[in-house]
Amino acid sequence: MAVEGTAAPRVTRRRVRTRANLLDAAFAVFAAKGFGRVSIEEVCEAAGYSRGAFYSNFDSLDELFFALYRQRADLIAEQVAGALAQDGPDLDVQASVDRVTEVLLLDVDWLLVKTDFLVRAARAPEVAQTLLEHRERLRQVVADRLARAAGGTALPAVLGGADGAARAVVAAYDGVTVQLLLDKDVEHARSWLKQLLTALLTDGSGTREQ
Amino acid sequence: MAVEGTAAPRVTRRRVRTRANLLDAAFAVFAAKGFGRVSIEEVCEAAGYSRGAFYSNFDSLDELFFALYRQRADLIAEQVAGALAQDGPDLDVQASVDRVTEVLLLDVDWLLVKTDFLVRAARAPEVAQTLLEHRERLRQVVADRLARAAGGTALPAVLGGADGAARAVVAAYDGVTVQLLLDKDVEHARSWLKQLLTALLTDGSGTREQ
DNA sequence: TCCGTTCGATACGCGAATGTATCCGATACA
DNA sequence: TGTATCGGATACATTCGCGTATCGAACGGA
Known part of the structure; x- marks a missing residue:
């Protein structure tokens, strides 16, 4: 029944x-x-x-777009969570960075659609809400992972703990995405994101120049 | 005549x-x-x-949009160059970071338009070219400034010199922009960008947590 | 002030995309 | 297998925005 x-x-x-x-x-x-x-x-x-x-x-193209975004965003969120969960509690951050980078910069088409959605969200608060929630979910996953690894590797205090560091990771992702959308060089974007994340999540002790 | x-x-x-x-x-x-x-x-x-x-x-809306972008982008580029040029050759990076941050996150409307332009550029290589050139100009200004200050403050070597660091600055700007477009909190975005740039441009020696 | 040129307004025809109303074939369930 | 319901196709009217052609007025030079 x-x-x-x-x-x-x-x-x-x-x-x-x-x-x-x-x-x-x-x-x-x-x-x-x-x-x-x-x-x-x-x-x-x-x-x-x-x-x-x-x-x-x-009912409208907008509604379809909205549904489309939710569908794909959920998928990505799962993949990222998977990439971060699959290793042990005290493994090095570096390995996680590599794996997450592969997932995040996998599909340029998705980045294109996501950016379109961002543009819409920027002018429609209720749409922005959905996007913010999705980002919050991602951020949370990353923060959890970083917190788990905090015992092994130290984070720069300037960012304000695992939470701030997670925010920085998302920002770096967004920043690299912009460049990727313009030059369409996925491999370069990947290696650069890894570099950026490394610079953000580890301090530069012992390897500064000059 | x-x-x-x-x-x-x-x-x-x-x-x-x-x-x-x-x-x-x-x-x-x-x-x-x-x-x-x-x-x-x-x-x-x-x-x-x-x-x-x-x-x-x-001739078309596209042409107007293009002209509009060039006009405003040039204006911003000048402002940034001005903000970076006005201090002495060996002043601290921190002061420059503050001033540039004020300029870059001055006008949300500009960020909205710029993002629209990015979306267009992502699908039209010849448009992307213009945007890339503008970014390149900005990047160059930042790189010059960082190179000048390199004597005083050391840069994390992971980024690969002043050039790489300048790239990172632009990426951070883009990343923070995305968040700002969603939550519309300019003050928060500013302080966060400063934080991010600080984390990127100085190493974390002596201030890491735990 | 006068005159030729340029700029912008108005009016028109056109094509594209939308939303709806209706109809027929597909589908699920007994 | 029969039947009531559902899903998608087709046809239609309508609206909207575009691009053009033409006209009157503003402008700048003599």
Whole structure:
């Protein structure tokens, strides 16, 4: 027996597939042309449906975009958490940095879409809320990892503990992302992010120049 | 006698004013609604002109946006250069960090427009070129300043000299910008950027925690 | 002040994208 | 397998923004 309070909407199998297809197509189209330059029809065409299917599943392009972001953001969050959880409690930070870097700078298309979403969020507080929550989740995962490792490696006090350091990690990620979006050099971005994170999370004792 | 090779286009005074007004209005409208959601007519209305004036001065919204970006970006570049040049050759980095931070995080509207421009650049290589050049100019100014101060304060070697450090400064700026666009807390962003830059440009010797 | 040029306003036609209303085929369940 | 419901396609009206062509007024030089 369905335990739902309201009338059961009869969970159709086809609907789920269609919705997923629309989301996937939207991701590709948004990445290629940018959210601001995409019409509903383009998404439908890319997914192999007509506009009727779209309006049956979403109210507006904005709503689809929002759903798309949540879907992918959750996925990334899981991957990052996975990359950080899989090693022991007192392993070196360096290894974690490497693994997280691989995950964060895996897919340029995602960075493109994410930046589009940022632009939207910057002008819509309720959208910004979602993005902030996602970032907060990521930050928390990183902070936990750093706190666990704090026994082994010391953090620069200027940042204010594992919490501040985690914030710095996110900032570095965002900063490198910007450059990557312009020069499209993923490998360079990766190595540079590793470098940045290393500089931030370890102090430079014994290796300063001149 | 006009020394121009081609026929003199008779530099009208009114035209200059109109163009400037359109650019100013565009800045306000773009900041408020985002480039992707602005029509030519909206810009004209905000400036107090009709579409005829627009098409007499620009070929497309893209062209106006491009012109707008160049104008403002040059302005910022000058301000930053000024903030860094005004102190002596061997003054402490800290003072420069403070002054530059004030300039860079002065105007949220500019950050909004700049991010819109980034999104466009990410999908149009020729636009990206302009943005990269602007960033390169900024980076160079910072690198010069850091090189001058290198005698006084040591830089963490992980970043690879003044050049790498300058790159890191830009990345930190971009990273903090993202957060600022979401929470709109300019003061917090400023103090945090200072903190980040300090952590990046000085090593943590003697002040690490635990 | 007069005149030729330039600038910007107005009016028009056009195409694209939207949202809706309706219809037919697919699907789930008995 | 029959049937009621659901999902997506099609067709339509409408709105919106664009680009152009034309006209009157402002401007700058003599």
